[in-house]
Structures are given as C-alpha cells and as structure tokens.
Amino acid sequence: MTNNVSFLPKTQLGLGSGPTGALATVSQRRHASHEADLVVIGSGxxxxxxAIKAAQLGMKVSI
Structure with a gap:
C-alpha cells in the first residue's frame, strides 16, 4: 500500500512568506502548484x- 498523504511546507502555502492580503501586490505573493483530490484543513x-481514509481509498491528499 502506498501513502498518498502529503504535507506542504508553509512557504508553499504562502504562509510566513512576506506581505499578504490587501497590502501585497500580485508580484509579492508566492504561488505554488499542487494537485490533490482532497485538501484537509487541520490535522486534529x-x-x-x-486524510488517512481518503489515502487508503486511493485519493491524493494534502493536509
């Protein structure tokens, strides 16, 4: 069985990487391309x- 769960570093999510929101220009924001069948917000x-169940069912999951 393969593990399809992946964890993205904060920098790929745009967190903790400089100005964000209304003050940031488009060129200042960092964008990442990552494909997943399911994105789980929170790992409680x-x-x-x-996430585990979805991965067991063959989905590509990001937490």
Missing part, C-alpha cells in the same frame, strides 16, 4: 482520520 482527530 477528525482531519487526520479523514
């Missing part, structure tokens, strides 16, 4: 179970 008791 429900999030990690959902």
């Amino acid at each position: 008791p429900g999030g990690y179970v959902a």
Whole structure:
C-alpha cells in the first residue's frame, strides 16, 4: 500500500512568506502548484482520520 498523504511546507502555502492580503501586490505573493483530490484543513482527530481514509481509498491528499 502506498501513502498518498502529503504535507506542504508553509512557504508553499504562502504562509510566513512576506506581505499578504490587501497590502501585497500580485508580484509579492508566492504561488505554488499542487494537485490533490482532497485538501484537509487541520490535522486534529477528525482531519487526520479523514486524510488517512481518503489515502487508503486511493485519493491524493494534502493536509
């Protein structure tokens, strides 16, 4: 069985990487391209179970 769960570093998510929001220009923002069938927001008791189950079903999951 393969593990299809991936964790993105904060820099790929645009977190902690300089100005954001209304003050940032488009050129200042960092964009990442990552394909997933399911994106789980939060890895608490429900999030990690959902991510594991989705990966077991063959989905590409990002947490």
